[in-house]
Amino acid sequence: MSNGQSRFHVPAPPFRPGDAPDFSHLDLQKAGEAKRPDPLTAPAKMTDLAFGMIGVLDHNHQAVGEWDPRLSPEVLREGLSHMVLTRIYDARMLKLQRQGKMSFYMKSLGEEAVAVAGAMALEQSDMVFPSYRQQGILFARGRNIVDMMCHCISNSRDNLKGRQLPVHYTWAEGNFFSISGNLGTQFPQAVGYAMGCAYKGEDTIAASWIGDGTTAAPDFHAAMTLASTYRAPVILNVVNNQWAISTYEGIAKGDAATFASKGLGYGLASLRVDGNDFLAIYAATKWAADRARKGCGATFIELFTYRADAHSTSDDPARYRPKNEFEVWPLGDPIERLKNHLIGLGEWDEDRHAKLEEQMTALVVKSYKEAESHGTLHDGPLSPTHTIFEDVYATEDWRLRRQRQDLGV
Amino acid sequence: MPAMNMLQALNSAMDVLLDKHPETVIFGEDSGYFGGVFGATQGLQKKYGLDRVFDAPINEAAIAAMAIGMAAKGLKPIAEIQFADYIFPAFDQIVSEMSRLRYRSAGEFVSPVVVRAPWGGGIRGGQTHSMSPEAFFTHVPGVKVVVPSNPYDAKGMLIAASEGDDPVIFFEPKRIYNGPFDGVPDAPLSSWAKHPKGEVPEGHYRVELGKAEIVREGEACTVITYGTLVHVAVNAAAKAGIDAEIIDLKTLAPYDIETITASVNKTGRVVVAHEAPRTSGFGAELAAQIQEECFYALEAPIFRLTGWDTPYPHAHEWAYFPGQARFIRALQTVTEAR
Secondary structure (H helix, E strand, O other): OOOOOOOOOOOOOOOOOOOOOOOOOOOOOOOOOOOOOOOOOOHHHHHHHHOOOEOOEOOOOOEOOOOOOOOOHHHHHHHHHHHHHHHHHHHHHHHHHHOOOOOOOOOOOOOHHHHHHHHHHOOOOOEEEOOOOOHHHHHHOOOOHHHHHHHHOOOOOOOOOOOOOOOOOOEHHHOEOOOOOOOOOHHHHHHHHHHHHHHOOOOOOEEEEEEHHHHHOHHHHHHHHHHHHHOOOEEEEEEEOOEEOOEEOHHHHOOOOOOHHHHHHHOOEEEEEEOOOHHHHHHHHHHHHHHHHOOOOOEEEEEEOOOOOOOOOOOOHHHOOOOOHHHHOOOOOHHHHHHHHHHHOOOOOHHHHHHHHHHHHHHHHHHHHHHHOOOEOOOEOOOOHHHHHOOOOOOOOHHHHHHHHHHOO | OOEOOHHHHHHHHHHHHHHHOOOEEEEEOOOOOOOOOOOOOOOHHHHHOOOOEEEOOOOHHHHHHHHHHHHHOOOEEEEEOOOHHHHHHHHHHHHHHHOOHHHHOOOOOOOOOEEEEEEOOOOOOHHHOOOOOHHHHHOOOOOEEEOOOOHHHHHHHHHHHHHOOOOEEEEEEHHHOOOOOOOOOOOOOOOHHHOHHHEOOOOOOOOOOOOOEEEEOOOOEEEEEOOHHHHHHHHHHHHHOOOEEEEEOOEEEOOOHHHHHHHHHHHOOEEEEEEEEOOOOHHHHHHHHHHHHHHHHOOOOOEEEEEOOOOOOOOOHHHHOOOHHHHHHHHHHHHHOO
16 A cells, blocks of 8 residues: 655756746855865865856956966957857858758857867867867867858768768867767767777877766766776766756756766766856866876866757747746856956957957858858759768678669769 | 687687787676686786776676777777677667768768677577677668677688778677587587687688678578578588588678579579577568579578577577577478479
8 A cells, every 4th residue: 555655756947938037046156166176186085066166257257266277368369259250150050041051050059168168278189079069169179160061051062971960060180079969979989089098198188078968868877987987088078058958957967966966976076167157167177188188087077057049940949948048047148258357357348349240250151152152952062972872881882882873873 | 720619719819909909909898807708808808918908897888889989099999798688788889879980970980899799599598698689780881790600700700800990790609609509409519629610720810701601512492591500500401411502691791692692593492590580680681682683593482490589588498599400391391392
C-alpha cells in the first residue's frame, strides 16, 4: 500500500509567456568578489568558485577584483570589434534567411562574449571543439567572412561542399573542429584531442563548448570522466544560456546547485563565470589554459549567460518564455558592458562606436555580395554533384563508383 | 614460421604496430595492465609503457570519442570494446561522428580509428556476450567492417586497418580465438597449430581489406560467409559430400563483389550464412545484390542460413547457432532444388 508521500516531480521555469519576469531570486556573486587562486591550486581547495560567480565588470563598468586580466585598450577594442561584427553578421544572416537565401540560421545574440573572449584568451594553435552559436570564435581567429557566408549559403565555394547545415562550420586551418549536429559529441572528442597533445608533448590544448541542456547527455559525463581520469589539457565549457530550445536550464540541472558544481565530483577545477562579461571570460579562460599547459589538467567552466533570441530560425521563443525576459536579465548586454568599460577608460566613445558599427555593416554587406557571386543554395551554382560521393572513404570503392555512375555524374 | 592462435596473432599485430608507429595507442576496458579479458593485449603495456597501452573507463562512448579526438590530432588509436554486444553505447560516436568526420568536414578532418571487438557466439556467453552486430555498421557510410576467420588474416588485416586512412570496425570471432570450429559443439576444440592459416609471420605484413578469398573451390553451389561459419561451412561441405565453393568474405564493407559474382555465375546456387538474426541481416544485402547481378545465372532461390530473429539464448545456444547439421541441410536444399 502506498504511504502517499512519494511525489512525481517535474521542474518548471519561474515564468511563462504573459508573466512578468523577475530575476531577483538569482543569487549572483558581485563582480570582483571571487578570489583568484594560483592556477596550479588543487581543485579541492577552490570549490567555492563553482558556486559563486567570477565577474570583473561591475555596475559602473569598471574592472574590479583579482580576476581583472588587465588587458590593454587595444585588446579590449579588438574584442569589442569582434563582438560587434558577430552581432551585425548574425542580424544580416537572419534577414537573408527570412528572404529565403539560406535554409537555416542560428544567432548568438546576447552571448557574443562567450565565443569571442574565449577564443582571444586561447592561442591560435589550440584546437577548439565548438557547438553552434560560437561563430564569434571564427571572427576572433580571423576567418574570411566571405568563406563563412559561402558555407552558410552552401554555394560552389562552400568549403564543406554543401554537406552541412548553415553555421555548422569547419575550419582546420584555424584549428576549428568540424561542428556536428548531434549535441555534445564534441565534448569527449576534445578530451581525446587534448590527450593527443599531451601524448605528443606539445603545449597546445583543446577547448570545447556545449549548452546547458547537453549536460544531461551521456557524452557530457564521458568527457568529464576522461578529462578527470587522464588529466587532459582541455577546457570544458558549458554555456548556460538558460534555454535548450524551449526547455529551461532546470530540466538538465536537476537539483544541482550550479552547473559548475557538477565538475567538483569529477575532481575538476570548476568555475562559474559571468558569461556576459568579456573580461571575466577572458580571465577565466586564460587561467584554465595556464593550468592545462602546466600539466594540472582540465578545467570545467560554466558561462552564465542568456540566449536573447530564438534557438534558431525554426524556433519562436515567445511561445515558451516572456518576451521581455532579456531586457530584465541581470547580467546585461555583453557588448554594451564592454563598450561602456572602454568609454569609462577614455579609450572609446559613442561616435567611434557608431563608426565601428557602420564599418562592420559595410563589411558584411560587401562580403555577402561577393559570397552570393559564388552562388546560393536557392539559385546555384553549388559544388559539383559528383562531390556527394567524395570523402566518404579515403578512396572511392565499387559501391560508390557504381552509384555515382547511376546518378550519371 | 610460428604457429599462432588468433589471439596471439592479434597481439603480434599490435606489437608490430606499436613498434613501427609511435603514434599507435591502444586502450579499452581491461586492455592495459591485465591485457584484455581474452588476453589480446597481454604484455603490451609492459613492453611499451602506460602511455601506449592503457585501461579506459567503462564508457564505450568515451572510448570511441577519445579515439576520434586522438585521430584528429594525428594519433593512430586502436580502441577495444570488450564485447561487440557493448558497442551500442558507442554507436552514436561511431555512426554519427567517426564514420562521417571526413565527409562532413570535406576532408579537413579525418578519423582513422580501429575499433576492435570480440564478436559472435559459441562460448556460452548468453545474450549479452554473443552478438554479431555487423549489419548495424555495414549500413553506415564511411566505416569499413572486417571479420577475419583465421590468425593469418587477423594479423594482416589488423595491421592494414590501422595503417589505413579510414575508420575500421574490426570484429573478432571469439569462438575461433584458439582454434577453428567445425560447428559440432561436442567436438573437441582443435588448435590453429594444425591449420595452414595458423602459420603467422612474426613481423609486418598486410592483408588487403575489401578482398574475399575462396577457401574451397567447387561447382555445386556458392557459400558466402565470414568468421566462425567459414570453418563450419568447410566441414559441412566435406561431410555432406557436396562440391561447394566457399567464399570467406573477410571484409563486409566494402565486400568483394567481383569474387562473389564470378563464383555465383559459375555455380548458379547460393547459400549466404551468418550467425546474426536473419531479418535485415548482412545476408539480406548479399542476397539482394546477387539477384541484381546474377539473376539469370541462378538455378535455385538464394538460401539464407542465419541465427534466428531472437536474442542469443544462453541455454539453447546450439539451437540458435547455424551448426553443421543446419549447414548440411542448407547445402542439400540449394543443390537439390530443380
